[in-house]
Amino acid sequence: MTEAFIYCIAMIFGLAALGTPIAYSILVGAIVYLATKGQDLALAAEQIIQGLFESFVLLAVPLFIVAANIMNAGTISDRLLSFCVALVGRFKGGLGHVNVVASLIFSGMSGSAIADAAGIGKVIIEMMTRNNRYTPGFAAAITAASATIGPIIPPSIPMVLYALVSDSSIGYLFLGGITPGLLMGGVLMAMVAYKAKVHHFESEAPVPLREMPRLTLRAFPALMLPVILLFGIYGGATTPTEAAAVAAAYALVLAGFFYRSLSWKGLYSILLDSSRSSAAVGLVIGGALILNYIVASENIPNQLAGSLQNIEVSPLAFLVGVNVLLLLLGCVLDATTLILVVIPLFIPSCRALGIDLVHFGVVVVVNSMIGLITPPYGILLFVINATTGISLQSIIREVLPFLVVLLIALVVIVLVPEVVLWLPKTVGYHG
């Protein structure tokens, strides 16, 4: 580790702590590094431009953002919700279960937890708090907790980012997320059932079975989207990036022509919003590419891997250590930064310790999604607070039990790699 690198890191952390955008902090830190080393100052620009210009997989990020925004704007979420109410509304704490199931289905279409919470989440919170049936805090908490499933079940923007930094297969990562996502949905529903029993939550009026075919049909085109995505990717028809484009196009056709719920004006503002978010995420990705270049030229990850081998850390101890670290960091950093900036440091150690990179990737993504609801810095809590006006305090108080069960699910996923790996293995993943 050179002196230049220490200045660089100090600069990045110092600026980021003051609230400078992460991407700018990294750019400034990188420039300090190049200046101290006496290298060409244009290297920072070169790395960020070439990095963004050459990586084809990254195109999935703006495409998934567009797809999620289109689905939120159309009536797609509403149709899904009435389908879910018919499906699980009749149970005690019905709308809580509806919330989780809707998130599970929606997560098969969108790759973003934020989109999930701000879109379908907002609608269901309104349903839950109408006539004071559920406290706003509880409604917001279960919405935030279930939104974390969004990027676990494919498609998933964080997994695309992980694939970029770890050089592992997006297809296997996506497949690996399915069982853990269902597991997370399961533990959340168990918690809802428990709470419903203790607090005597109401159930929804049962929807007559003869209504089911009509409601299913209404939601059918939307329900087909996850199927199209999975078939596209695993049928070998399309790459995950192409699947992202197909998803966006399908959502557009569905909302625009089929359901006729999207105006030109609406489309314009969706594209504008998506363009802004893509630019913000793109710049952080660019910053991470520069940082990866510096970290690699300092040979940090290999040194870390070497020192871990010297002190003979077992793979399990390493995984537990990384998870604890990520959970702590997740309280104050957001998932994009965690995956792009922190995770690359550990990839060579994983290789040296023989930890499966697909397993590690899913663990990392689950962990960083849990970080989205951990106070004090949980973006999902902020988003719900901003879109519904429910106070942060009440959300945080109610979210804790859900946090606990999600952590239990995480422990299971860490300890039993097969939960992640059995599905990829059935389609020929060898680890």
Add this chain to the structure above:
Amino acid sequence: MPLLRWLKAGAEFVAVILLAAMFSFFILQIFSRYVLNEPLSWTLEACLITWLWTVFWGCGVLLRDHEHVKFDILYLGAPNRLRRVFALVSAAAVIVAFVTTAPATYDYISFMKIERSSSLKIRLDYIFSIYLLFMAGAVVYYGVRAFRILRTPEFEDRANPEKAE
């Protein structure tokens, strides 16, 4: 000021067109490959160019400070006076770093005129020039921001947690 509003609408229009173009090129690529069975060679490159421009156009011209991914617990928790200092240091760091690297970066990008993109044959200095616009935009934005902080004692900016994930 109507001029400013007009400029903003124009900048937004460009951002929409860039993303819409990227999306369309991608669909065209899929259509030509899977439906027509005659893959076009230029669509991928067109996607990558529009993606590069989406990022740097958006960040250089459109995005405000609070729209970026950032760690703002300390910033938001600080009293107003300290916040102003934080914001000033941030702005100064970005301006100093970008201004000092501008000549070298300009040299690098203009040197890229010797290369052309592989299928559309566009000179790379044209494609990469958006980065210079991004740097200039950031310097102007943070310059104005620093000026505003110094001018208005009650400078408050809004935090917005809605970021893409």
